[in-house]
Amino acid sequence: MFTLDRKLNDGTRIGKLTTPHGEIRTPFFMPVGTVGSVKSVAPSELVDLGAQIVLSNTYHLYLRPGEQLIKKLGGLHQFMRWNKPILTDSGGYQVFSLGDRGKDKNSLVKISPEGVEFKSHLDGSKHFFTPEKVIDIQLDLGVDILMPLDVCPSGKATLDEVKRATDLTVIWAKRAKEHFELQTKNYTPENKPLLHGIVQGGLDLDLRRQCAAALIDLDFDGYSIGGLAVDFETRDMWKVVELMGQILPENKQRYLMGVGTPDDIQKAVTLGIDMFDCVLPTRLARHASVYVKCQEEKKFTLVNLLNARYREDGGVIDPGCGCPTCSGGFSKAYLSHLLRSSEILGLRLATLHNLYQYLNLMRQIQDGR
Amino acid sequence: MFTLDRKLNDGTRIGKLTTPHGEIRTPFFMPVGTVGSVKSVAPSELVDLGAQIVLSNTYHLYLRPGEQLIKKLGGLHQFMRWNKPILTDSGGYQVFSLGDRGKDKNSLVKISPEGVEFKSHLDGSKHFFTPEKVIDIQLDLGVDILMPLDVCPSGKATLDEVKRATDLTVIWAKRAKEHFELQTKNYTPENKPLLHGIVQGGLDLDLRRQCAAALIDLDFDGYSIGGLAVDFETRDMWKVVELMGQILPENKQRYLMGVGTPDDIQKAVTLGIDMFDCVLPTRLARHASVYVKCQEEKKFTLVNLLNARYREDGGVIDPGCGCPTCSGGFSKAYLSHLLRSSEILGLRLATLHNLYQYLNLMRQIQDGR
Numbered sequence: 001m002f003t004l005d006r007k008l009n010d011g012t013r014i015g016k017l018t019t020p021h022g023e024i025r026t027p028f029f030m031p032v033g034t035v036g037s038v039k040s041v042a043p044s045e046l047v048d049l050g051a052q053i054v055l056s057n058t059y060h061l062y063l064r065p066g067e068q069l070i071k072k073l074g075g076l077h078q079f080m081r082w083n084k085p086i087l088t089d090s091g092g093y094q095v096f097s098l099g100d101r102g103k104d105k106n107s108l109v110k111i112s113p114e115g116v117e118f119k120s121h122l123d124g125s126k127h128f129f130t131p132e133k134v135i136d137i138q139l140d141l142g143v144d145i146l147m148p149l150d151v152c153p154s155g156k157a158t159l160d161e162v163k164r165a166t167d168l169t170v171i172w173a174k175r176a177k178e179h180f181e182l183q184t185k186n187y188t189p190e191n192k193p194l195l196h197g198i199v200q201g202g203l204d205l206d207l208r209r210q211c212a213a214a215l216i217d218l219d220f221d222g223y224s225i226g227g228l229a230v231d232f233e234t235r236d237m238w239k240v241v242e243l244m245g246q247i248l249p250e251n252k253q254r255y256l257m258g259v260g261t262p263d264d265i266q267k268a269v270t271l272g273i274d275m276f277d278c279v280l281p282t283r284l285a286r287h288a289s290v291y292v293k294c295q296e297e298k299k300f301t302l303v304n305l306l307n308a309r310y311r312e313d314g315g316v317i318d319p320g321c322g323c324p325t326c327s328g329g330f331s332k333a334y335l336s337h338l339l340r341s342s343e344i345l346g347l348r349l350a351t352l353h354n355l356y357q358y359l360n361l362m363r364q365i366q367d368g369r
Numbered sequence: 370m371f372t373l374d375r376k377l378n379d380g381t382r383i384g385k386l387t388t389p390h391g392e393i394r395t396p397f398f399m400p401v402g403t404v405g406s407v408k409s410v411a412p413s414e415l416v417d418l419g420a421q422i423v424l425s426n427t428y429h430l431y432l433r434p435g436e437q438l439i440k441k442l443g444g445l446h447q448f449m450r451w452n453k454p455i456l457t458d459s460g461g462y463q464v465f466s467l468g469d470r471g472k473d474k475n476s477l478v479k480i481s482p483e484g485v486e487f488k489s490h491l492d493g494s495k496h497f498f499t500p501e502k503v504i505d506i507q508l509d510l511g512v513d514i515l516m517p518l519d520v521c522p523s524g525k526a527t528l529d530e531v532k533r534a535t536d537l538t539v540i541w542a543k544r545a546k547e548h549f550e551l552q553t554k555n556y557t558p559e560n561k562p563l564l565h566g567i568v569q570g571g572l573d574l575d576l577r578r579q580c581a582a583a584l585i586d587l588d589f590d591g592y593s594i595g596g597l598a599v600d601f602e603t604r605d606m607w608k609v610v611e612l613m614g615q616i617l618p619e620n621k622q623r624y625l626m627g628v629g630t631p632d633d634i635q636k637a638v639t640l641g642i643d644m645f646d647c648v649l650p651t652r653l654a655r656h657a658s659v660y661v662k663c664q665e666e667k668k669f670t671l672v673n674l675l676n677a678r679y680r681e682d683g684g685v686i687d688p689g690c691g692c693p694t695c696s697g698g699f700s701k702a703y704l705s706h707l708l709r710s711s712e713i714l715g716l717r718l719a720t721l722h723n724l725y726q727y728l729n730l731m732r733q734i735q736d737g738r
Binding site: 040041042311331 | 405408410441680703706707715
């Protein structure tokens with residue numbers, strides 16, 4: 001359950017989200033642990049960094065190691081030794097990414113009204129996802145916040161294609177919601193996870209408005225804004241985000257899926273968004289890029305530690321940063337050396353720094369600073 | 370300085386080694402951090418595991434990032450954020466490994482009485498190591514225990530080749546010692562690092578005896594036993610180790626370089642060896658192999674976590690183990706999943722377990738258990 005505690009003049013919504021595994025201060029950022037591990041980072045480190053929740057992926061965990069195995073071993077929290085909340089993406093985005101989101105004739109993906117057939121990226125085996133099955137998988141994983149199966153159109157899709165994807169997303173959302181309520185009817189209010197509706201509609205504001213209205217009618221626990229993290233220009237995205245901030249219910253949490261840079265997140269927060277996830281902090285770190293904050297302007301710049309100028313730089317990435325890497329005194333010269341030498345510790349230390357930057361930014365926003 | 374506190378009935382020597390960066394309980398094991406990082410492990414984790422000292426490599430650090438840079442940035446301890454003792458191998462083994470230890474006609478390595486010319490494995494650039502230069506590099510790194518440049522013959526070398534390598538090792542050891550004393554004449558007793566002599570001689574006991582005698586005459590701070598970690602059958606090695614335990618000075622620490630399995634180490638300890646290093650715990654972990662101790666017999670078995678039987682195994686590697694992986698409750702099924710998915714956390718958790726097994730074994734030996 002979402003509680004909006006206060007709204008700042010700039011539009012920022014400050015509140016909390018209660019889940020079976022505890023309360024989360026909002027707005028918040030979710031580190032991405034696609035297959036049940038935030039790349040290179042241990043659960044205890046995530047706690048130390050201030051992560052309140054992690055995101056994992058239904059599609060990946062379904063394929064390997066399988067949700068039945070995870071259920072048998074006590075659920076995803078027990079499996080990955082993380083006892084704070086977990087959100088799972090439905091897998092819709094991953095499934096449609098396999099086939100350029102359904103446009104390719106030789107696509108690995110076949111959409112029908114019933115669901116979507118796809119081939120595993122691991123072994124080519126065929127699988128079929130329905131809205132109901134995707135709910136079942138997530139309930140078996142035992143996560144706190146579930147996403148329904150949606151149809152995520154490509155940025156290159158025609159308006160007609162986007163319309164059909166959006167219509168099917170709404171139909172599937174209804175089936176997902178009904179199945180979810182049936183399957184969780186014996187859950188206690190404390191143990192019942194949260195189900196979101198995912199608003200699609202590409203960059204078309206009318207479609208987005210219609211989709212949101214239809215999903216709001218279905219009364220989801222919260223609302224996600226899908227399809228914006230992929231191949232749209234950032235400037236196009238903001239009209240949709242702004243609209244969503246205006247029309248989605250004030251008393252429900254809003255999740256801008258897969259977005260974005262620290263600057264994107266700061267802007268989206270002022271448009272009324274409460275939840276974020278993004279692979280950038282972990283992925284960029286693995287490519288030696290780290291965020292540095294300009295204290296005055298709350299702007300972030302990216303620095304590549306493989307740049308020659310850092311080879312002899314005995315300073316830390318950011319002297320004002322409280323992350324284990326900077327407060328531990330690991331110099332840019334050392335990080336540069338480790339990354340050049342393909343040493344795992346290098347990308348670990350860079351990852352810790354980037355995640356801290358995101359999580360610390362969210363703490364400052366939560367504190368109204 | 371080495372202090373032998375007591376000798377157990379089984380031959381185990383229990384004592385302490387004092388270095389510029391503190392005292393080390395003996396016998397001890399050194400995790401290997403070749404390029405200035407124990408692969409995937411942070412310094413704070415090494416401390417938590419009970420590591421008293423780490424080993425790094427002169428050859429690798431000389432080539433990248435360069436000992437001058439490390440010196441400029443405050444020395445290797447400051448560079449890698451590790452304030453306990455560091456031992457550096459001389460690089461002799463690495464240099465000779467490049468050219469099948471000098472046997473190959475197209476070898477990257479050319480030995481002369483003056484020193485050894487070699488080509489960098491990184492960029493093919495030519496370099497020349499002399500015994501004096503190798504001392505200088507290690508003094509610039511600022512490490513606690515130095516190894517002199519030695520000639521490490523291949524396991525396939527003829528007796529004559531081994532004899533020539535051993536003779537040159539002794540000549541170089543003398544030059545290294547003289548240069549070391551000259552360069553450290555202004556060091557305080559507390560700050561002066563320790564220099565070892567490295568005994569070579571292959572599997573020939575007479576050569577080993579002669580080499581040891583010549584090095585003992587030079588009065589090193591401690592003695593290393595080289596050339597046994599590579600391609601000799603274990604059963605051949607033990608005659609040499611036994612001889613060394615008998616003839617090396619009782620009041621100096623003995624270091625069996627590059628050896629070995631936990632069982633090897635337990636045996637060598639009873640033959641009077643005080644110091645060990647080995648890549649096995651870290652390297653095997655990266656290949657999903659973890660050590661399990663049979664409590665009764667103090668024997669260790671290796672378990673490969675990629676074995677199908679562990680895919681659904683909700684138990685930890687070893688319920689009696691105090692490592693972060695086992696005590697943290699990470700199941701074999703989860704480790705198996707991470708390792709199959711090439712997730713860095715998998716090899717990290719396996720590495721922590723293996724290092725703990727080694728370091729805990731040494732603690733038990735130090736405690737006389």
